[in-house]
Amino acid sequence: MEKFAALIDALIYTRSRNEKLRLIAEYLRETPDPDRGWALAALTDGLDFKAVKSSTIRGLLKERVDPVLWSLSRDFVGDTAETAALLWPEALGEAGPPPTVSEAVNTLDGMTRATVMTELPRLLDRLDSAGRYALLKLATGGMRVGVSSRLAKVAFAQAFDVPVDDVEEYWHALEPPYADLFAWGAEGADPPDTENLPLFRPFMLAHPLEETVVDLADYAAEWKWDGIRVQLVHVAGETRVYSRSGDDISATFPEMVDALDVPAVLDGELLVRGAHQGGEAGGAASFNALQQRLGRKTVSKKMLSESPAFVRLYDVLMLEGEDLRSLPWEARRRRLEKLVPVLPESHFDLSQLVEARDFDHLAQIREGARNDAIEGLMLKRRDSQYVPGRKTGLWYKWKRDPLLIDCVLMYAQRGSGKRSSFYSDYTFGCWDGDPDEGAELLPVGKAYSGFTDAELKKLDKLVRQTTLNRFGPVREVERTLVFEVAFDSVHSSKRHKSGLAMRFPRIHRIRWDKPVHEADRLTALRALIRD
Numbered sequence: 001m002e003k004f005a006a007l008i009d010a011l012i013y014t015r016s017r018n019e020k021l022r023l024i025a026e027y028l029r030e031t032p033d034p035d036r037g038w039a040l041a042a043l044t045d046g047l048d049f050k051a052v053k054s055s056t057i058r059g060l061l062k063e064r065v066d067p068v069l070w071s072l073s074r075d076f077v078g079d080t081a082e083t084a085a086l087l088w089p090e091a092l093g094e095a096g097p098p099p100t101v102s103e104a105v106n107t108l109d110g111m112t113r114a115t116v117m118t119e120l121p122r123l124l125d126r127l128d129s130a131g132r133y134a135l136l137k138l139a140t141g142g143m144r145v146g147v148s149s150r151l152a153k154v155a156f157a158q159a160f161d162v163p164v165d166d167v168e169e170y171w172h173a174l175e176p177p178y179a180d181l182f183a184w185g186a187e188g189a190d191p192p193d194t195e196n197l198p199l200f201r202p203f204m205l206a207h208p209l210e211e212t213v214v215d216l217a218d219y220a221a222e223w224k225w226d227g228i229r230v231q232l233v234h235v236a237g238e239t240r241v242y243s244r245s246g247d248d249i250s251a252t253f254p255e256m257v258d259a260l261d262v263p264a265v266l267d268g269e270l271l272v273r274g275a276h277q278g279g280e281a282g283g284a285a286s287f288n289a290l291q292q293r294l295g296r297k298t299v300s301k302k303m304l305s306e307s308p309a310f311v312r313l314y315d316v317l318m319l320e321g322e323d324l325r326s327l328p329w330e331a332r333r334r335r336l337e338k339l340v341p342v343l344p345e346s347h348f349d350l351s352q353l354v355e356a357r358d359f360d361h362l363a364q365i366r367e368g369a370r371n372d373a374i375e376g377l378m379l380k381r382r383d384s385q386y387v388p389g390r391k392t393g394l395w396y397k398w399k400r401d402p403l404l405i406d407c408v409l410m411y412a413q414r415g416s417g418k419r420s421s422f423y424s425d426y427t428f429g430c431w432d433g434d435p436d437e438g439a440e441l442l443p444v445g446k447a448y449s450g451f452t453d454a455e456l457k458k459l460d461k462l463v464r465q466t467t468l469n470r471f472g473p474v475r476e477v478e479r480t481l482v483f484e485v486a487f488d489s490v491h492s493s494k495r496h497k498s499g500l501a502m503r504f505p506r507i508h509r510i511r512w513d514k515p516v517h518e519a520d521r522l523t524a525l526r527a528l529i530r531d
Contacts, residue, residue, distance in 0.1 A: 001098045001099050001100060001101055001103075001104055001127065001131050001134065001135065002098055002130075002131060003027065003030075003031060004027075004031075004035070004039050004042075004101050004134055004138075005127075005128075005130040005131045005133070005134035005135075006130070007023060007024070007027045007039070008130075008133070008134045008137065008143070008145055009130055009133075009134075010023050011023060011024075011145040011146060011147060012145050012146075012418075014146075015146075017151070020146065020147060020151060020155070021151065021154060021155045021158055024043070024147070024151075024152060024155035024156075024159070025155045025156075025158045025159035026159075027039065028040065028155065028156060028159040028160075028186075029159050029160075029186075033177065033179060033182055034102050034177035034179065035100055035101040035102050035177075036177075036182065037176055037177025037178040037179065037181075037182060038101045038102055038105045038176060038177045039101055040152060040156065040176070040177075040178060041176035041177065041178070042101075042137075042138045042143060043143060043145070043147050043152045044147075044149040044152045044153075045141055045142075045143070045149070046176050047105065047138065047141060047176065048141055049108040049109060049111065049139050049140075049141070051108075051111040051112050051113055051115075051116040052108060052111065052116060052120065052139040052140060053140065054080050054140060056116055056117070056120065057080055057081070057084050057136060057140070058070070058074075058080065059117070060084070060117065060120065060121060061083075061084050061087060061088070064087075064088070064089055065087050065089070069087070070083070070087065073086075073087060075414075075472075075473055077420060078414040078415070078416065078419075078420030078421060078473075079416060079420050080136075080140075081133055081136035081137050081140065081142075082133055082420075084132070084136055085129045085130075085132035085133035085136060086129055088124055088129070088132055091125035091126075095122075095125040095126045096125075096126045097126065098126050098127055098131055099123060099126060099127075101138075102177075104123060104135055104138065105138075107119060107123060108120075108123075108138075108139050120139070123135060124136075144416055146418075149245065149246070153167045153168055153171060156181075156185060157185075159185070159186075160185035160186050162184075162185045165202065165388050165389075166191070167181070167185070168201075168202040168388060169194070169199065169200075169201060169202065170184070170191060170192045170194060171246070172199055172200035172242075172246050173192055173194045173197050173199050174192060180192040196235060196236045197235060197236075198233040198234065198235040198236070198238045198239065198240040199233065199235070200231060200233065200240075200242045200246045201231065201233075201265055201317055201318075201325075201388075202246075202388035202389065203229065203231065203244060203267065203388070204267075204315075204386050204387055204388060204389070204391075204394075204395060205389055205390040205395070206378060206379075206390065206394075206395035206396050206397040207390055207392060207395070207396055207397070208396070208397055208398075208399070209379065209396040209397065209398040212396065213359055214359065214379055214396065215359070216356060216358060216359060216362065218381060218382060218383075219379045219380060219381055219382065219396075220329070220330075220333075220353055220379070220380050220382055221353065221354040221356060221362055221377050221378070221379055221380075222314070222351050222352065222353050222354055222377070222378050222380070223351060223352065223354060223369070223374050223376075223377060223378070224374070224375045224376040224377055224378045224397055224398075224399065225269040225271060225284065225312055225351065225373055225374065225375060226286070226287045226373050226374060226375040226488070226489075226503075227269040227270050227271040227272075227284070227287065227290055227312070227373065228243060228244065228269070228270050228290070228294070229243075229244040229267075229268075229269060229270075230242060230243060230244075230249070230256075230267075230268060230269070230270040230311060231265065231266065231267055231317075232256060232260050232264070232265070232266045232268070232311065233264075233265050233266075234260045234261060234262060234263055234264055234265075235263060239256075239257045239258075239260045239261070240257070241253050241256050241257060241270075251297055251298070251299075252293060252294070252295070252296050252297070252299065253270065253293070253299075253309045254299065254304075255304060255308060255309055255347065256270070256309055256310075256311060256347060259343070259344050259346075259347035259348065260343070260347075262319075262320075262339070262342065262343070263318075263319070263320050263321060264316060264318060264319045264320070264339070265316070265317040265318040265319075266311070266313055266315070266316055266317070267313070267314045267315040267316070267317060267386075268311040268312055268313040268314050268315075268348075268351070269311065269312045269314065269351070270290070270309055270310075270311050271284040271285070271290060271309070271310060271311070271312060271373060272284070272285050272289050272290045272293065272307040272308060272309050272310070273285060273307070273308050273309075273310065283373070284312065284373035285307075285373065286373060286489065286491055287373070287489070287491075287503055288489075288491035288492075288493070288501065288503070289307055290307075290309075292307060293307055293309070308346075309347075310346070310347050310348060310349065311347065311348055312348075312349055312350070312351045313336060313340060313348060313349070313350050313351060314351050314378075315329075315332055315333075315336065315386060316332055316335055316336045316339060317386055319335060319339065324386070325385060325386040325387070326385050326386075327385065327386075328382065328383040328384065328385065329380050329381065329382055329383065329384045329385075329386075330382045330383070332386065336350065337350065354377065362377070365377075366398060366400060367400075367401075369400065374400070375399055375400065375488065376397060376398050376399035376400045377397075377398040378395065378396070378397055378398070379395065379396040379397075379398060380394070380395050380396075381393065381394045381395065399488075400488075402486035402487060402488060402508070403486070403487050403488070403489070403490070403528060404484055404485070404486055404508060405430070405484075405485055405487070405520045405524060405525060406482050406483070406484055406485070406511065406514065406518070406519040406520045407428035407429060407430055407444060407445070407482065407483050407485050407519055407520065408428060408429055408430070408431075408441055408479050408481070408482055408483075408516045408519045409426055409427075409428050409477060409479070409480075409481040409482075409483060410427050410428055410429050410441060410443060410476065410477065410479065411426070411427040411443070411474050411475065411476055411477065412424075412425065412426050412427070412459075412463040412474070412475050412477060413425040413427075413473050413474045413475070414473060415448060419448075419456075422456055422457070422460045423459070423460045423463040423464070423475065424448055424456055424459075424460070425446065425447075425448040426446065426447055426448065426459070426483070426507070427443050427445070427446045428443070428444065428445060428446075428447070428483050428485060429441040429442050429443045429444055429498070430442065430444050430498070430519060430520050430521060430522045430524070430525060431517075431519060431520070431521050431522065432498070432521070432522050433521065433522075434521075435516070435517045436517065439521075441479060442496075442497050442498035442522065443496065443497065443498060444490075444496070444498050444500050444501075444502060444522070444525060445485060445487065445501075445502040445505035446505065447483075447485065447505045447506050447507050449506045449507065450486070450506040450507030450508060451507055451510060455510060459481075459510070462477070462480075462481060463475055463477055466478040466480060479516050480516060481510070481511075481512070481516070482510075482511040482514040482515075482516055482518070482519050483507050483508075483509075483510060483511065484507070484508045484509040484510075484511055485502070485505050485506070485507060485508060486505070486506050486507075486508035487502040487503060487504055487505040487506070488503040488504045489502075489503040489528070490502050490503065490525050490526075490528050490529055491503065491529060492529060498522060498525075499522075499526075500522065500525050500526065500529075
């Protein structure tokens, strides 16, 4: 556990991607099984211990230190695990040697709500502050050390000099602590047997178009739909639905599991049916409608009836046991067009190509597309193979320009990780009428991106100097600052007092110069609703 704690500590204080890769690779090479496998799972959020929650940690600490000291310390530090690791009293007497990662995982996995309050302290007593921090992060599943799942897989590939695409492909067929993966990568054993498993394949991704101009003789254009990218896999009579990150979301969308019975791996956008799309019944609804179904472990019959899911297909990776990924896009598209009529039209349709005379004409089409479910355009090189990740020059995404509105900063909250000492999460609102006539500000969104480090320090100082009230970790501030907020769309929402919810809000510009009474009204946002 001490080596794992040292790794976590080093990753926190390292900004360099290459250095993070080196640190993880070194740890994987030098650490024996199964510790390194459990550590890899922890770094990629692959572990879940149901008995250990943040509330558990808070309860343990309030039994051991003054509750006021705990609350003040947690508010100052901004992270429950770090605060608990530092405040935990040293054990009286001999507590035993530090546990290995494997021992810690096995013990955490065996805890129940009835035993966690006695068993977790015994583990913590055997560790120093760094070890306690690593254990608590592992236990609660929130590492936040700047390591994505992809970066961890790249580190594995570098550690053992194996192709990262192979690591990606085998990864989702295996369970922690990934004994077969390490046997293949580190010891040269045969690759894991995945032939008859409904396996996730890494997605092909696109680069932002930015200033690039492409020749439509070489590129095909199709709509970029505003749902969630999914992969449907049917192998050996079993169907699974995977998210973009490779998470199995089959239970959330059971109707899609039942809809595919052809041996295939399909790439598409999962959407829900709306009342209309361009006047046609049964088209795609906005993302707001889909959001009601995301993250649910069980789905009611009512929800299945009112918001049925379907997939708008983009590509076919495998069909009837044949791997099509090495074929050019045009050939795969033809295979997909022949496949779609075989699939149930209630659950599948084909993402249509966008015909244009030239690039300028395509730009005009894109500019006029502010449909509920359209996010922009995709441009795909006609001869491109289906290759994992983002490869330059093959696929481009050309998102529609964001909507902009001026909002007033209302509340701020500390961030997490590197931002735990700064008020970096901002809630902002619009006027519900004329502010000169006593109209109130109502919150319309929250954002924590879109500003520089220098601007963050200035914003943090403003929050501290203009605080009106405190509500736990949240500070209410004087209404003195205007944000120009960029967002993709806005929808009606019963969950918010304003009746509105923004899609992907981010701070586009800080309007230090603009008086708050000149910020926008809710009517301006309501006019943009396309529900």
